[in-house]
Amino acid sequence: MAMSGGKDDGEPMMEMNTTPLIDVMLVLLIMFIITIPIQTHAVKVDLPQNDNRPQNVIQSEKNTLTIDPQGQSYWNGSPIDDVTLRQYLDRTVVMAPQPELHFRPDPQARYEKVDQVLAIIKRANVSKLGFVGNEQYRAAF
Incomplete structure (x- = not known):
């Protein structure tokens, strides 16, 4: 062969x-x-993790605190409780420059709730506090 x-x-x-x-x-x-x-073949990418907490709840220039007629407090439009409010206020006090806090209670909100929130603000030593929306009371007096 x-x-x-x-x-x-x-x-x-x-x-x-x-x-x-x-x-x-x-x-x-x-x-x-x-x-x-x-x-x-793999490309390693660091993807952001899903976090349920709101990320930028404290703004660097101004923050708005409102109280609705039922007594619920809102920080920049998000509902919060008194403990979270105090934590946010403590974080704003140490920021440089300190952001303004615009306080806007509803005319129908109970005075007791407004007084409690003002006491929390005072205990947090907030120096830049402004009452917004007082022009709605102009016709009452």
Whole structure:
């Protein structure tokens, strides 16, 4: 098989049969491909984490504190309780420059609740406090 007769003159053909060599090479190539570990291309990206807390609840220039007729306090439009209000006020006092606090109680809000919120503001040592919306009381006096 390695040698075959070829010419008419009766001399043996001296070329090597390369078919088995190619078969062996193909088997080795397949084994090499199978043993190579699968390459994973990954780009590492730091994605922001989902945080349920509002991020920028305290603004650097001015913050608005309102009280509705039912006595609920709102900090920049978000409802808050007295403990959270005190925490926000403590954070604003240490900011440089200290942001203004615009206080806007509803005319129908109970005076007791307004007085409690003013006491919290005073205990927090807020120096930039302004009453907003007093023009609504102009016709009453």
